[in-house]
Amino acid sequence: MNVLSLFAGIGGLELGLERAGMTVVGQVEIDPFCRRVLAAHWPEVPRHDDVRTAVPWWRSRPRPAVHVVAGGFPCQPVSSAGRRLAQADPRWLWNPMAGIIADLRPEWVVAENVPGLRTRGLATVLADLARLGYAARAGYISACEMGAPHPRKRLFVLAHPESRGRCPWRPQPGRTGQADSSGVATQSPRRHRWDAEPDVGRMAHGVPAGVDRRRALGNAVVPDVAEHIGRLITSGTASATARRAA
Numbered sequence: 001m002n003v004l005s006l007f008a009g010i011g012g013l014e015l016g017l018e019r020a021g022m023t024v025v026g027q028v029e030i031d032p033f034c035r036r037v038l039a040a041h042w043p044e045v046p047r048h049d050d051v052r053t054a055v056p057w058w059r060s061r062p063r064p065a066v067h068v069v070a071g072g073f074p075c076q077p078v079s080s081a082g083r084r085l086a087q088a089d090p091r092w093l094w095n096p097m098a099g100i101i102a103d104l105r106p107e108w109v110v111a112e113n114v115p116g117l118r119t120r121g122l123a124t125v126l127a128d129l130a131r132l133g134y135a136a137r138a139g140y141i142s143a144c145e146m147g148a149p150h151p152r153k154r155l156f157v158l159a160h161p162e163s164r165g166r167c168p169w170r171p172q173p174g175r176t177g178q179a180d181s182s183g184v185a186t187q188s189p190r191r192h193r194w195d196a197e198p199d200v201g202r203m204a205h206g207v208p209a210g211v212d213r214r215r216a217l218g219n220a221v222v223p224d225v226a227e228h229i230g231r232l233i234t235s236g237t238a239s240a241t242a243r244r245a246a
Helices: 011-020 033-039 051-059 093-105 124-132 210-219 223-245
Strands: 002-006 021-026 067-071 106-114 134-142 153-159
Touching: 002 011, 002 051, 002 093, 011 021, 011 067, 011 106, 011 223, 021 051, 021 106, 033 210, 051 093, 051 134, 067 093, 093 124, 106 223, 124 134, 124 153, 153 223
Parallel strands: 002 021, 002 067, 067 106
Antiparallel strands: 106 153, 134 153
């Protein structure tokens, strides 16, 4: 399954989806530092710098099919640490993401944001997806549920076309062998031991690109969480294919 990643950051979402068996075919990221990181790890993947012009960029030449549009659109408009202006904030960039979904019509949509989105914009996101013909479910995943030594609770929205029926999976970790309402077993959380956080001070003075690195890490999706989401998608796709073949 081919992934077009929006608001790619340093590629945490892509790394996890690739571990689940997907292929990144395009990345959109406005920050120059993050684009350098992406170029180092995905040198063969085409990149663009602005989601607001991503559709004409993608359509400007022959491109592979996009099966998944994924992205963590900026959290500042809905974060409890900010002014919480939501759609009134110029950094509210869900609308361009919705426009890309409307144009490319992917089989799956993965959207990520902070928990503040639940009361300051989730209804808009779900309504837009429904208007575009997608069935969607939303839920929380914390990094500690994947074995990380920190919570990093995030809200994920998972959606696919309504023609495929109700989106059957809540994006929440399950236990090994536990089946959801569709009868598909969910993936088990990874309980492996994580290394302790390195000795990274909160002051960046004297550290090359220190501010950029800390900001990029703070905004990144934990790859293990993205892998869990990816495996929910790939398991569902495989099960749907098997049912059609039967």
